[in-house]
Amino acid sequence: MSFIYELKSVPAHYARAEGSLLSEDDRPVIGYAKYTVSLPQKNKKVVNLLFAHGTGMNKSIWRYHIEKLYELAAGNLPWQLGTVVAFDAINHGDSMVANAGKLGVTHNWTDNAKDALCVVKNEPELSSLNLESITISIGHSLGGFTALYAAYLEPIFFESIIAIEPVISSKELLIPADQISPEQYAYAVSSSYKMLKKLDFAIQDQFEDEADFVEFMTKYSFYKNIPQKVLKPFLEDEMIAGKDADGEDIITVKACKKQQMVAYIGARHAITNGMPILRFINIPVTHVMGSKSTWNDPDFGRSYIRSEIPNCRGVEIENGEHLVNCEMPDETIAVIIDHINEAVQRANKAGKQFPATLTDKQRDEIFEARYDNIFKEYEQIVAEAKKARAKSKL
Template identity: 40%
Template structure:
């Protein structure tokens, strides 16, 4: 494998939920730290081969390096010519209260973390890279796919909803995208118990590793994935007495804020799903229980059928399936990209700008001609609502008219 790895940072989205920072002014000065991977290999077939860029979003309590294993495997597939597409740039970002972003924002964060703010942060990272380096362009020759797990599945999906032209498609792995008031009450009771098991300070590095490898719900994570995660999460510092201690970058209070932020965020995500306008792949673990059982059918039914490209149930997978069964997840991503390569190549050949070879007058006459005739469905980029997954009926009793 031949790629560079650079740790970078940029400003987080400056407009945030009330309570997101302890001092309101600090919302304008939050930082997102991210890993940028860049291929060192030339594209084998630059005239015909589609280039992919990938953006990875982690779940609550994790960090950008949870995806390092997957990224290396995907570069290997690309550079050994086992797939028809070429992998160029990959981004894996730390959410504002996680990993190195947490250290950069120390003392600024408040108890409110809405996941849609996280989606806007990822958009900021993508736009920053495009502005400053020209990478992550989502154009006719290079497509940017966003991939996320759990909270990161919500973030990936919502980012694509907010900025569909920035992203080609979404791969959501065990995404948390569904909830009801009844679910919320059960979750609060459950989380009151779970939160007591979250630790962020240890006397020795051995104690810290033991916590993640033997005690925490992370204990079944693939060993290589675990090593990457721990190497980016645990750091040595000193306590108030000047003694050496080992800390976790994602502090307990901020981690709890991220977990409980789901209840403020899920209604927004549920409303956004039917309006998503990019291809969406829904991946779950067949034995996962973090999401309510009814969530799978609801999510897959909420997506407009023309954008729902399928659901994959990973056999014996739990909620942390991305980290526990990384090879299965890599295979799913590989297969999705390969199929998407085939589909997009056909779609691209039918785009008016491509068909008319960029002739502005011909494009104007053709597309505005459709508009003036009322042929809205035939205008490139025009979307008419055809999918209504919610109950739109209004009874006389409900009506205020």
């Protein structure tokens, strides 16, 4: 199935965390790619998708997945793909290019979730509440946090979530601040510092030429195990021509090293904010982990995330690591399709949430019926409590 491809932007969420912007006069923007089906099918549920990338990546890391999903949806699947959006975090990709010189040394990941909602609200296909379509949010790592936190803030826009290796849990941060020992605190800070130093050493953002860039990314970077069909669109989107301090031509990346580090540093604060909200996510979640992942205490993350989110299904991708969505794209697409199939089944059973038009009389009737139902629910709870007390006395 063919689609129309557009590059767009929208004003970012403005009331950002302290230190996010260099000047209060700056107005950052979020860049994103929009895919729209060019030949819609009749009598099929429309599924819209929002993709959020991980730290160090950009919107095009999802390009292969999106193209493949459009191709598969044109076949015998019981739904069609409508609008798909993949956005760049504020200090990544096209967003970083647009916001150069404006960003500070704070990247609060909760702001990334609010930026995602700005994108959703800028696209009527994603934000409209109707019976004909549903919107599903899909994110990896930083993007997994983003998908979960955005759904916590405004769940009404999303039918469900696919969170792939989301960075949103830590055993050490579960300990109350007044109960952690100085030794535990020192160990936690030391571990984080060591990881950040390794990341700082491993990230490179300037190259002699395109060949040098491609060689580093394909042989030495975090992305060396990503197949070309996924890596190529990401690299093409990320590479830009620049100048060094002496004015010589060089190749740079859109997400400069320092802003990538700012994003990584923001993870600890993000987890502290993210863990308490998991139990309040009231829409279905598929939590995807690679079976060989060693990132962010995976064993604790599996059990904690899946037990905290009320309606959570855990999926393991065999032999996958933290970059499982990139390194094993076809296996990830199979998980996405399975999730969408279940989401469409739920949506087909659900009634229309908001009637298109209502008279004043209908509005009054709906309000009164729902108001009365509140008291009926209380009466039922009280009755059940009385029965339980009576039974306990026997």
